[in-house]
Amino acid sequence: MRSWELVRFAFGAIVAHPMRSALTSLGVVIGVAAVVMMTSIGVGASQRISGAIGSLGTNLIIVTPAFQRPGVVSQGAGAGLSLKDADAQAIAKLDGVAAVAPVVRGQAQLSADGANWNTGVQGVTPDYLVARDLALASGRMFDDRDARQGRKVMVLGPTVVRQLWGEADPIGKRVRVKTVPFEVIGVLETKGGAGFGQDQDDIALAPLSAVRSRVLGRRIRADAVQTIFVKATDASELDRVQEDVTGLIREQHHIKAGEDDDFQTQNMASILAASQAAVATFTVLLAAVAAVSLVVGGVGIMNIMLVAVTERTREIGLRMAVGARRSDILVQFALEAVALSLAGGLIGLSIGVLGAIGIAKLGQWPSAVPPWSGPLALGFSTIVGLIFGAYPSWRAARLDPIEALRRE
Amino acid sequence: MIEIAGLKKTYVMGDEQVGALAGADLGVARGEYVAVIGPSGSGKSTLMNILGGLDRPSAGSYRFEGEDVSGFTDDQLADFRRRRIGFVFQSFQLLPRLTALQNVELPMVYGGVPGAERRARAVELLERVGLGPRKNHRPTQLSGGQQQRVAIARALANRPDLLLADEPTGALDTHTSEEILKLFGELNAGGLTLVIVTHDPDVAAQARRRVAFRDGLIVADDHGKVAA
Numbered sequence: 001m002r003s004w005e006l007v008r009f010a011f012g013a014i015v016a017h018p019m020r021s022a023l024t025s026l027g028v029v030i031g032v033a034a035v036v037m038m039t040s041i042g043v044g045a046s047q048r049i050s051g052a053i054g055s056l057g058t059n060l061i062i063v064t065p066a067f068q069r070p071g072v073v074s075q076g077a078g079a080g081l082s083l084k085d086a087d088a089q090a091i092a093k094l095d096g097v098a099a100v101a102p103v104v105r106g107q108a109q110l111s112a113d114g115a116n117w118n119t120g121v122q123g124v125t126p127d128y129l130v131a132r133d134l135a136l137a138s139g140r141m142f143d144d145r146d147a148r149q150g151r152k153v154m155v156l157g158p159t160v161v162r163q164l165w166g167e168a169d170p171i172g173k174r175v176r177v178k179t180v181p182f183e184v185i186g187v188l189e190t191k192g193g194a195g196f197g198q199d200q201d202d203i204a205l206a207p208l209s210a211v212r213s214r215v216l217g218r219r220i221r222a223d224a225v226q227t228i229f230v231k232a233t234d235a236s237e238l239d240r241v242q243e244d245v246t247g248l249i250r251e252q253h254h255i256k257a258g259e260d261d262d263f264q265t266q267n268m269a270s271i272l273a274a275s276q277a278a279v280a281t282f283t284v285l286l287a288a289v290a291a292v293s294l295v296v297g298g299v300g301i302m303n304i305m306l307v308a309v310t311e312r313t314r315e316i317g318l319r320m321a322v323g324a325r326r327s328d329i330l331v332q333f334a335l336e337a338v339a340l341s342l343a344g345g346l347i348g349l350s351i352g353v354l355g356a357i358g359i360a361k362l363g364q365w366p367s368a369v370p371p372w373s374g375p376l377a378l379g380f381s382t383i384v385g386l387i388f389g390a391y392p393s394w395r396a397a398r399l400d401p402i403e404a405l406r407r408e
Numbered sequence: 409m410i411e412i413a414g415l416k417k418t419y420v421m422g423d424e425q426v427g428a429l430a431g432a433d434l435g436v437a438r439g440e441y442v443a444v445i446g447p448s449g450s451g452k453s454t455l456m457n458i459l460g461g462l463d464r465p466s467a468g469s470y471r472f473e474g475e476d477v478s479g480f481t482d483d484q485l486a487d488f489r490r491r492r493i494g495f496v497f498q499s500f501q502l503l504p505r506l507t508a509l510q511n512v513e514l515p516m517v518y519g520g521v522p523g524a525e526r527r528a529r530a531v532e533l534l535e536r537v538g539l540g541p542r543k544n545h546r547p548t549q550l551s552g553g554q555q556q557r558v559a560i561a562r563a564l565a566n567r568p569d570l571l572l573a574d575e576p577t578g579a580l581d582t583h584t585s586e587e588i589l590k591l592f593g594e595l596n597a598g599g600l601t602l603v604i605v606t607h608d609p610d611v612a613a614q615a616r617r618r619v620a621f622r623d624g625l626i627v628a629d630d631h632g633k634v635a636a
Contacts, residue, residue, distance in 0.1 A: 005517050016505050318501045321462060322515040322562070323490020325483050401462045405501060 006328065010335035013308070014343075021340060024304040027297025028344030028384060029351065032377045034290035036352025036369070037359065039376075042283025044360050044368035046276055053272045055191050055200060057132040059098070059235050060268040061242050063087075063228040063249065066261055082262040083225040085208075087252050088125075091230055094244050096237040101131035102225040104208060106215040110164065112175040117163040121177065121204045123211025131229040139171045139186030147207040152214065155186035157203035180214045182206060235269065242267050294380060297344065298388035305337050305392035316396050317404025330397035337389020338382055345381025349374060409569065409601060410436040410459065415468035417454050417624075428454040430624035431468065436603065438569075441596040443612035444605045446621030452605045453574060455621070459603060460493045460572045461485040473569070490518055494563030496573035500555040502547040508534060508558045509543040515565040533561040537591060553584030560591060564600075571595065573604040577611055589614045 014021045065082040088102035104123040109116060122128075126143050129135070142153045154175060161170050170184045191200040212220055232241040242265050249263055309316070316329055356369045417429040428451045436442055444452045457463035458470060461477060462485075470478045472492065480488060489495075502511045512530040521529070534543045537557040539550075547555050556576060563571055573592070577585035593614060596602050604615060612618050620628035 012505065314501065315503055318503065319514070319518075320486065321460070321489060321495050321501070323486055323518040323566070325486040325518075327483075328486075328518065402457050405462075405497065 003331070006332045006335055007339075009332045010339050013312075013336055014339055020304065021343075024301055025297075025340050025344030025347065027300040028294065028341050028381050029297070029348040031290065031292075031294030031297045031384075032345045032348025032381055033352040033355060034293055034348075035287050035380070036349055036373045036377055037355045038286035038290045039283060039373055040352070040356030040369045041359060041363075042279060042286060043370050044356070044363070046279040046283070047368050049275050049279060050272060053268060053275065055133075056268060057229065057231065058268065059232040059238055060131065061230040061232065061238065061245060062266045062268070063091075063230060063245060064226070064264055064266075066264045082253065083228055083249075085223045085225060087249055088225060088228050090248055090252055091228065091245055094241065094248065096233050096241045096244075097230055098233045099127040099130035099229075099231040101125055101128040101229040101231075102208065103128070103227045103229065104211055104216060104220060104224070105226055106211060108177045108204075108215050110160065110175050110177060110204065112164045112170075112173060115164045117160055119157075119160050119202050119204050121206060121211055121215050123208040123215070124205050125208060128205065128229070131231040134191075135189040137187045137189040138169070139184070141186055141205075142207055147209060150209055151207070152180060152182045152210050153185045153206065154182040155188060155205040156184055157188045157201040158190045159199055159202040160204055161187055177215055182210075238267050238269055291380075294384055298341070298384040301337055301340055301385060302388035302392060304340075305333065305389055306395070308336070309333065309392050309396045312396075313399060313404045313407040316399050317401045317407070320399075320401035321405060326397040329399075330393045333393035333396045334386065334389045337393065338385035341381045341385030341389070342378065345378050345384075348381070349377040352377065409438045409473055410434065411469075411471040412459075413469050415455070415458065415470060416466045417451070417458065417463070418466045427624050429458075429465070429468075432621075432624065432626050434619065434626060434629075436601065438601055439596070439599055441592070441602045441614075441616040442604070443615035443618045444603060444621060445607060445609075445612045445618055446627075447607060450621040451624040452621045454624075456572050456574050456603070456605045459570070460495055461488045490515060490566055492569045494560075494566070494568035494571045496556070496559050496563050496571065496576045498575035498578040500547070500552075500559045500579070502555055502558055502562075504547050507544045507546055508539060508550065508561075511547070511558055512561045512565055515562060519566050529565065530561070533564055534558070536564075537561045551584070552580050553587060556580060556584075556588055557591070560588070560595075564595075568600075570601045570603065573602070575606055575608075576604060577606070577608065585611070 063083065083102070085102060088100050091097060092100040101124055106121050106123075107118065108121045109118050110121075125147065126141055129141055136155070137158070139155070141155055142151070146153050156170065156175075164170065164175065165173065170187060173184050174181045175184055176182070188201070188203070188205075206215075212222060230241065230245055232238045246261070246265055250261060253262055255261060319329060320326075352373070353369050360368065412432060412434045415429050415432045416427070419426045419428060430451070432451070432455065444455060446452045454463065458465050461480070465478050468478070469476065472488070477485075477488060495501075503514070506514070509527065509530050512533055513526045516526040516529065531540070531543060534540055537560055539554060539557050539561070542550060542554065547558070550558065576592075577588055580588065589611060592602055592604070596616070602615070604611065606612055617631040618628070619626055
């Protein structure tokens with residue numbers, strides 16, 4: 001007995017009832033399509049989050065003021081502005097620190113040559129580009145001298161340039177913040193894509209002091225800082241640098257042992273890991289729900305296989321009479337169940353991949369059908385076919401040939 | 409070829425034990441043409457099932473060419489049926505989805521005969537039973553007599569030692585019955601051993617030996633015992 005002959009018998013029975021076979025497979029089609037789509041969405045979302053977090057800068061520690069005075073109305077992070085220029089300068093002297101970038105932020109209306117654009121203006125030091133992994137597309141970044149001299153210069157993100165001047169080269173042009181003119185000396189390279197729904201190219205950088213005095217005015221103390229970005233020299237240094245930074249600022253702020261920090265530090269690696277873990281959990285959950293439909297599909301196959309065994313009792317008896325072994329009958333029916341399930345798996349895989357690509361388009365993230373979803377889907381549908389085909393096949397193989405031949 | 413001794417078969421029907429065979433002894437030599445006759449319930453169908461390896465006796469022995477068939481496992485019985493036995497049933501038992509040719513090929517598929525050889529032999533057999541031009545018809549497109557010829561061709565596929573027929577003309581009219589019986593006569597003349605179970609005296613008359621059953625026992629044998 002050649003096993004491929006049994007495959008032929010199984011396919012013969014499937015194509016003999018095309019409509020019934022299609023409906024039987026439908027459950028597995030839906031189950032596999034759902035599992036493929038859910039895992040693809042999970043992987044796509046995970047990649048998008050990694051990209052977004054990665055685009056904030058690598059090896060990065062973010063220091064922000066802590067929530068203050070619990071019990072009073074919370075004013076949100078940064079409201080207390082416990083951080084100062086001096087903290088940033090002290091951090092810069094620590095080992096393993098590649099760059100330190102203190103930042104103040106304000107929202108302002110920029111105007112130039114009759115065009116207006118509202119954007120986030122950030123007061124930064126020249127090291128900001130290093131800390132945030134930003135690069136210039138043209139022009140130059142302001143340096144320490146520009147900052148010391150209090151020059152009103154700006155480096156703009158591509159979105160701001162496009163909104164104010166279209167395609168024209170903005171270097172050397174004037175842009176006004178309220179009534180104060182700034183000179184555009186550089187344009188940032190695009191960061192592309194959007195992270196967390198924000199356009200990262202919609203940004204204007206100016207020296208810290210200029211932003212404090214000209215954009216934020218009296219709303220901020222002259223040495224206050226809202227955020228300090230600390231870039232470690234190496235990913236392996238990240239945890240140690242984070243500890244050192246925490247110790248240093250506690251010292252700077254004269255915080256006694258046992259007292260709470262008036263600031264907080266977060267490191268990008270742990271933020272990334274936490275969000276990845278959250279997405280992974282979510283993906284597993286979604287896939288598990290989808291897998292339930294796969295089980296339902298399997299029950300459908302079992303049901304139809306039981307019907308088929310009953311319908312074909314005489315056929316089974318005859319096959320036994322002409323010399324089929326019980327194992328031949330078992331394998332024939334098991335193959336039939338697996339073929340039904342596998343066909344459903346293949347169709348479901350195609351639908352799932354197309355669906356995942358479609359959803360990725362809608363969600364505007366790179367379509368991410370993981371390469372293992374193919375083998376996974378086909379493996380799962382084979383297993384479903386085997387599990388749910390086992391009992392009907394066993395029933396077929398256990399039939400008594402005399403009884404079976406007599407059955408009408 | 410066949411030696412059975414003290415063959416008993418009892419079925420459990422609810423609380424009762426029903427005896428289908430009550431200790432039958434029979435020998436059949438190679439090349440014989442035996443009709444097993446008797447009223448329904450006499451045990452003749454049970455005898456055929458045991459001879460064909462579809463069923464096992466409750467007691468007694470069945471030897472086929474010296475082998476003790478009653479001790480066979482399921483797989484050994486399947487192989488025994490495939491190699492040694494050809495079955496012809498009253499209701500033809502053709503698979504409706506398959507063509508005449510595919511039906512005849514079926515026992516050879518289980519015998520592992522390669523595709524080309526299998527088809528050639530199936531065509532040859534269908535021509536032998538006069539159905540060459542109808543080899544690609546499905547059973548529903550054939551008359552009863554034609555279906556029974558396909559079934560006979562199928563029974564001959566693996567060159568059996570013994571052809572067992574259970575009321576082979578029971579579902580056929582007189583004319584086609586005669587044709588089928590003529591075919592059996594030819595096959596026996598060619599050296600094939602035949603055992604036919606029937607309650608039709610006309611069928612029994614064609615055989616060269618008649619064995620009569622009643623209540624699970626052989627009550628008459630017009631050839632007497634023949635050494636195997």
